[in-house]
Each structure stands twice: as C-alpha cells, then as structure tokens.
Amino acid sequence: MSISLRAAALAVAAISTLLAAPEASATNYTLWIHGKNGGGTQRGNYADFSNWGPSTVSAGVNKKAVNWDGRQKISVENFRIRDALDCFCTGTNWCYVAVHSAGNLQIGYALSLYGGSTRSVRNAVPSSTGVCGTTGATQVGWNIKFVDVASGAGGGSELADNGEWATSDPIVGDLVTSTARAMYNHNTTRSKWFYMFAAARGTAYSGILSGQDDEAVAYHSTGGVSVKGGFCNPGDWFCDGTLNTGTAATSNGKAKWSYHSVKFRDDGENHDHYQNGNWENIVGVVRADMAAYAY
Numbered sequence: 001m002s003i004s005l006r007a008a009a010l011a012v013a014a015i016s017t018l019l020a021a022p023e024a025s026a027t028n029y030t031l032w033i034h035g036k037n038g039g040g041t042q043r044g045n046y047a048d049f050s051n052w053g054p055s056t057v058s059a060g061v062n063k064k065a066v067n068w069d070g071r072q073k074i075s076v077e078n079f080r081i082r083d084a085l086d087c088f089c090t091g092t093n094w095c096y097v098a099v100h101s102a103g104n105l106q107i108g109y110a111l112s113l114y115g116g117s118t119r120s121v122r123n124a125v126p127s128s129t130g131v132c133g134t135t136g137a138t139q140v141g142w143n144i145k146f147v148d149v150a151s152g153a154g155g156g157s158e159l160a161d162n163g164e165w166a167t168s169d170p171i172v173g174d175l176v177t178s179t180a181r182a183m184y185n186h187n188t189t190r191s192k193w194f195y196m197f198a199a200a201r202g203t204a205y206s207g208i209l210s211g212q213d214d215e216a217v218a219y220h221s222t223g224g225v226s227v228k229g230g231f232c233n234p235g236d237w238f239c240d241g242t243l244n245t246g247t248a249a250t251s252n253g254k255a256k257w258s259y260h261s262v263k264f265r266d267d268g269e270n271h272d273h274y275q276n277g278n279w280e281n282i283v284g285v286v287r288a289d290m291a292a293y294a295y
Contacts, residue, residue, distance in 0.1 A: 026092040026093060026094065027062065027092070027093045027094075027124065028061045028062060028093070028094050028095070028096070028145075028294070028295070029061065029062040029063070029064055029088040029089070029093065029094075029095050029096070029124075030059065030060025030061055030062060030063040030064065030095070030096045030097075030098065030290055030294045031063075031064050031066050031084055031085070031088065031089075031095050031096070031097045031098070032049070032052060032059065032060075032063060032064065032065050032066060032098050032099075032100075033066045033068075033081060033084075033097065033098070033099040033100070033103035033106050033107055034051045034052070034065075034066075034067065034068075034070060034099075034100055034101075034103055035070060035099075035100045035101025035102040035103045035104075035153065036070050036071075036101055036102045036153075036165075036169075036171055036175070037070040037071060037169075042067060043067045043068060043069060043080060043130070044067065044080070044083075044126070044127075044128060044129045044130030044131075045065070045067060045128075045130070046064040046065055046066070046067075046084070046087075046126060046130065047064075047065065048065050048067055049063075049065045050277070051065070051067070051275075051277070052065065052275060052277070052279055052283065052287075053275065053277055053278040053279035053280075054278070054279075057279055057287065058287075058291040059098070059279070059287045059290050059291060060096055060098065060290035060291060060294030060295075061096070061294050061295050063290075064084065064088060066080065066081055066084040067080070068080040068081065068106065070102065070171065071169040071170065071171055072169075072170055072171060073170045073171055073173070073174055074102070074105050074106055074109050074171070074174050074183065075109070076170070077106070078106060078109050078110055080130060081106045081107060081109075081110045082110055082114055083130050083131050083132075084130065085110065085119075085142045085144075086119055086120060086122045086132065086142075087122045087124055087126055087130070087131070087132035088122075088124055088132075089142040089143045089144055090119055090120070090121040090122055090139055090142060090143065091121040091122070091123075091135060091137065091139070091143075093124060093143060094143040094144070094145055095142065095143060095144050095145065096144075096145050096146060096148070096290060096293070096294035097144055097146070097147045097148070098147075098148045098149075098150070098286055098287075098290050098294075099147065099148070099149050099150065099152065100149075100150040100151065100275065100282075100283055100286075101150070101151055101152065101153045101216065101217065101273065102153045102171060102174075102175065103152075104149050104152030104153050104154040104194075104221075105153060105154055105174065105175075105180060105183065107147055108154050108184060108186055108189070108194075109183060109184050111141075111142075111144075111188065111189050111190050111192060112184035112185050112186070112188040112189070113184055115141045115142065115188070115189075115190035115192075116140065116141060116190065117140070117141070118138050118139070118140055119138065119139055119140070119141065119142065120134050120135075120137075120138055121134070121135045121136075121137040121138060121139055122134060122135065123135055141190055144190075144192045145294075146192065146193045146194075146195060147189075147192055147193065147194045147195065148195050148197065148263075148286045148289055148290060149194055149195065149196050149197060149222075149224075149286075150197050150199075150282045150283045150285070150286040151197065151198065151199050151214050151216065151217050151222045151273050151282045151283075152194075152196060152217070152221060152222050152224065153175060153180065153216075153217050153221055153222075154180065154181075154186055154221055154224065154257075155177060155180055155181055155217075155220050155221030155224075155225065155228065156174075156175050156176055156177035156178070156179065156180030156181060156221060157175050157177065157180075157209070157216060157217045157218070157221065158177060158205075158208050158209050158210060158218065159175075159205060159208060159209070159216060160172050160173070160175035160176045160177070161176055161177055161178075162208055164205065164208065177221075177228050180221075181228070186224075186226070186257040186260075187226075187257050187258040187259075188258075189257075189258065189259040189260075191259060192259060193259050193260075193261060194224060194257075194259060194260045194261070195261055195262075195263040195289075196222060196223055196224045196260060196261065196262045196263060196264075197222070197263060197264040197282055197285050197286050197289075198212075198214075198219055198222035198223045198243065198262060198264065198265050198266060198282075199214035199222065199266045199271040199272055199273060199281060199282035199285075200212045200213070200214060200219070200233060200265075200266035200267075200269045200270075200271070201214060201215070201266065201269045201270060201271055201272040201281075202214050202215045202218075202272065203215060210228065210229060210230040210231075210240075211229065211230030211231045211232045211239050211240065211243075212231065212232040212233055212236065212239075212243070212266075212269075214266075214271065214272045214273040214281075214282065215272050215273050215274075216272075216273035216274075217273060218230075218231075219231040219232065219243045223243040223250075223256070223262050223265070224256045224257050224260030224261075224262065225243070225250060225254050225255075225256055225257075226254065226255050226256060226257050227254050229241065229250070229252075229254055231243040231250050231254075233265065233266075233267050233269075234267070240252055240254075241253075241254065243262060243265060244262070245261075245262045245263070245265050246261050246262060247260070247261045263289070264282075264285055264289075266282070271284075271285060
C-alpha cells in the first residue's frame with residue numbers, strides 16, 4: 001500500500017472519530033503486543049515495557065505494553081489482548097497497534113474471531129489485572145487505525161516444525177507453520193491494515209527456515225504471504241520468488257493475505273529478529289514508524 005493510500009486511510013479513521021464524538025473527548029493510544037516468551041513482563045501492567053526497552057523512548061502516542069504469557073497457547077492468553085483492546089480502543093478512543101513475532105498471531109486471532117463481536121465500551125482506567133471499568137455502552141469490534149507488524153509469525157516458523165524450540169512451551173505447537181496458518185482466517189482483519197516489516201539478517205538457522213529469514217521467522221510469514229514458500233530479496237538465487245513490497249503478490253504469483261502490505265523489506269540484511277531489551281533490529285524500525293505516524 002502506498003504512503004498516500006495509508007494517509008488516506010488515516011484520514012478516514014480520523015473523520016470517523018469526529019463523527020462519533022467531539023474531538024476533545026477522544027484519546028489515541030499505541031498498543032505494543034510482544035511475542036513468544038516476552039521476557040519477565042508483568043501481565044496486566046500496561047506500563048511494563050521491560051520486554052521492549054526503556055519506557056522513556058518515543059514509540060507512539062500514549063503507548064501501552066500489552067503483556068501476556070508468551071509461553072502459553074494463543075487461545076489461552078488472547079483474552080489479555082482483548083482486555084487491552086476493550087480498554088483503550090472503544091468508545092471515542094482509537095488505537096494504533098504494534099506487534100512483534102507471535103504478537104502477530106495474537107492480534108490476528110483477536111480481530112478474526114472477535115472483531116465482529118459486541119464489545120463493552122471501557123473507560124481506559126485499568127485495574128491491576130488489566131481490565132478497565134465499563135461505561136454501560138457497547139459497540140461492535142474495536143477502533144484501530146492500523147497494525148504495524150515486526151517480523152510477524154502469523155504464518156508460523158520452521159523452527160517449530162523442526163523442534164528447534166523447547167517443546168515444553170505450549171506456544172511452540174501454535175507456531176508450527178501448518179497450525180499457525182489454520183488457526184484463524186488471516187484474510188479477516190475487519191478491514192484493518194497490517195503493515196509488515198520483514199527482517200533478513202538470518203544466519204544460525206538459514207538451512208531450516210525457507211528463503212530469506214531473520215534467524216527466527218522467514219519471509220513467507222513476515223511478509224504476510226498466504227502460502228508457505230522460500231521468498232527472498234530481489235536478485236537472490238535459489239528462491240521460489242521475490243517478496244514484493246506493498247500488496248503485490250510475490251514474483252511467482254503467490255498472493256498476500258487481504259489487508260496485508262509489506263512496508264519494509266530488509267534488502268540490506270541489516271536487521272534480525274531480536275530487540276535485545278533495547279528496541280533494536282526490526283523492532284527498532286517499527287518503533288520509528290510508530291513514533292512518526294502514531295499521534
């Protein structure tokens with residue numbers, strides 16, 4: 001999707017907010033949803049950014065850390081994502097959402113399976129468990145402007161397929177490529193755009209992951225491609241095809257999921273999967289995007 005189209009989408013969202021209520025009563029938030037494991041984050045504490053890096057860093061307006069047990073299955077912990085969306089993305093409030101790795105599965109699962117459901121409008125004042133007070137009103141779905149995806153695992157990882165991760169963690173079963181792709185309808189985003197940021201500095205597992213990778217997830221997943229395959233940067237050899245930017249299919253004709261657009265392809269192979277508790281690598285690229293566009 002071009003920058004101009006993205007700007008148009010943001011303008012439509014802004015108009016919708018104005019029609020819903022006076023501008024002064026609306027607040028925008030930026031939600032950050034981590035991936036597998038998630039460090040030592042405190043679940044339900046929206047101020048705990050220990051998984052990401054210093055909380056003083058600019059990462060979008062009114063940023064909130066959506067912490068969940070990154071060892072558990074997506075279905076078991078998805079209520080925490082829905083709690084956050086209810087808290088900050090209902091009524092007159094709107095959200096930008098940034099996700100990393102398996103956080104892609106969490107937001108995709110929430111939107112596909114619950115994004116058309118009736119939600120209680122909340123007051124953006126969370127309890128210690130991360131649940132906000134109700135206002136008595138309801139609405140269908142959530143107010144989301146767009147989703148930025150850092151090395152998304154919506155298509156799973158061959159590292160799970162091949163037992164390279166600790167199988168005692170239930171989430172590993174969800175990250176098997178066939179399981180991740182069948183978990184929910186990835187085309188059903190409730191018309192919310194997913195902007196994919198695909199990293200390519202992969203070394204340790206290059207023989208296991210398909211095509212270009214970031215040491216944990218390959219381009220077929222991080223690029224939002226609707227089928228598994230070995231996709232690479234332009235000019236690379238021994239690949240099934242090139243991962244094209246925007247909404248375009250790969251060079252061998254494999255389509256992306258609906259409302260998925262590659263905004264960043266790591267042609268220089270400069271970024272790996274890991275933020276290292278300091279907003280680094282592909283997470284850093286998404287952080288900069290949120291700092292610029294989530295306002």
